[in-house]
Amino acid sequence: MTSIILLSVFGIVNLFVGFLKSKRILLPLALLFLLTVFAVNLFSWNDTQSYFNNMLTIDNYAVAFTGIMTLTTLLLIPFSQRYVEEKDSNLAEYYSLLLFSLVGAIMMVSYENMIMLFVGIEILSIAMYVLAGSNKKSLRSNEAALKYFLMGAFFTGILLFGIVLIYGATGTFNVTEIGAAQIATDGVMSAMFVLGLLMVVIGISFKISAAPFHFWTPDVYEGAPTFFTAFMSTVVKTAGVAAFYKLMAAAFAASYVTWFPTLIAITVLTLVVGNVGAVIQTSAKRMLAYSSISHAGYLLMSLIAFNEKSDSSIFFYSLAYSTATIAAFGVMKMVAAQRGSEKYDAFSGLGRTNPLLAFAMTVSMCSLAGIPLTAGFFAKFFVFSAVLQDASLMWLIVIAVILAAVGIYYYFRVVIAMYMQPAGNYERIQVGSFASFTLIFITVLTILLGIAPALVSDIL
Secondary structure, eight states: OHHHHHHHHHHHHHHHHTTSSOOTTHHHHHHHHHHHHHHHHHTTTTOOEEETTTTEEEOHHHHHHHHHHHHHHHHHGGGGHHHHHTTOTTHHHHHHHHHHHHHHHHHHHHBSBHHHHHHHHHHHHHHHHHHHTOOTTOHHHHHHHHHHHHHHHHHHHHHHHHHHHHHHHHSOOBHHHHHHHHHHTTTOOOHHHHHHHHHHHHHHHHHTTOTTSOTHHHHHHHHSOHHHHHHIIIIIHHHHHHHHHHHHHHHSGGGHHHHHHHHHHHHHHHHHHHHHHHHTOSBHHHHHHHHHHHHHHHHHHHHHHOSTTHHHHHHHHHHHHHHHHHHHHHHHHHHHHHHSOOBGGGGTTHHHHOHHHHHHHHHHHHHHHTOTTSHHHHHHHHHHHHHTTSGGGHHHHHHHHHHHHHHHHHHHHHHHHHHHSOOTTOOOOOOOHHHHHHHHHHHHHHHHHHHOTHHHHTOO
């Protein structure tokens, strides 16, 4: 709860600081705010507290995922240096919206009541609608914001309708009481409840870019400014998957046989669409959008497993995926800004002109592909281990492994361009000190977790 209060206060303070003539204080101030929240959040470990008549509970699960999301945002902020240099008049608003959206994300992993889940989703989503269209002079950005808003509003209605139907069938919004209502009837629920459950699954699947509710993702990710695309593909996805698992584990565990067929179909479709869609892209940014869809599929595999390893595998995968994705989008943002393109060719010769950027990008691509000695390898290993607890799901592992091999192809297209193609007329890319330090930190963290995953894998 302290994290939510601090982020809300810091967001308001940041808006007032934005009235200063110089914008240079905003970036270090945002970093200080996030460092404070990250540190304060750790003090809530093993100190479970409930608030608002048990509508919100800060437990170890909430603290762990709040830590990931805060760290991810902290690592993302240094890549906004260009906004500072260009003296963007809206910089304070950008940072404040990120802080406010983080409030919604924390609520999504801390809720005990479905109304609180809905409020968290809306706080996060509304900020994202604004940030997706923040580049008002770009037609792509305007299109992205409009698509995201219209489709987001539509699926929000589906989610809310589902919540109402579940309330009508059980008489409560509390997730624990909803679970108890199913146990009391041995998991046999009314058609109203089943329809409500299906609509909730569809609503949340949209938020995490799961197929077939993913159609907005490539266009929105490509059209939105890269800095905010990185936030959407990491923090928003982490919050969505963590909230999804918490909901299924607390409220719908007794109805596992009801939602399992639907969710496993969504998972397989997400894996196929994400990986196959990424193969045919010519834009690295659009490839990362489809990559984000595929990783939603791997995260959903942990939910499908639905055992004691699920929460820890989701935690580690979210951490590994988020850090690698921040590095990938960070490098791509600098390349696109100075070379004027987001296509694979823009990375040509980067290994010679900017060895640091090329190495950081290579490590992130290897991690996203699941190559050994990176965090991504153990992320997939832990997910597959959780699924293998049920021998009947071996076929799902086979599909996931085949599609992971497909992923190596499109991730390494970037690596090949950086090291095996000439730089041509491209010059050395200027990299700020904040961004350089962040890339080094992420690269070291990715390799460290690929060598010693036990450092964080047993937290939950």
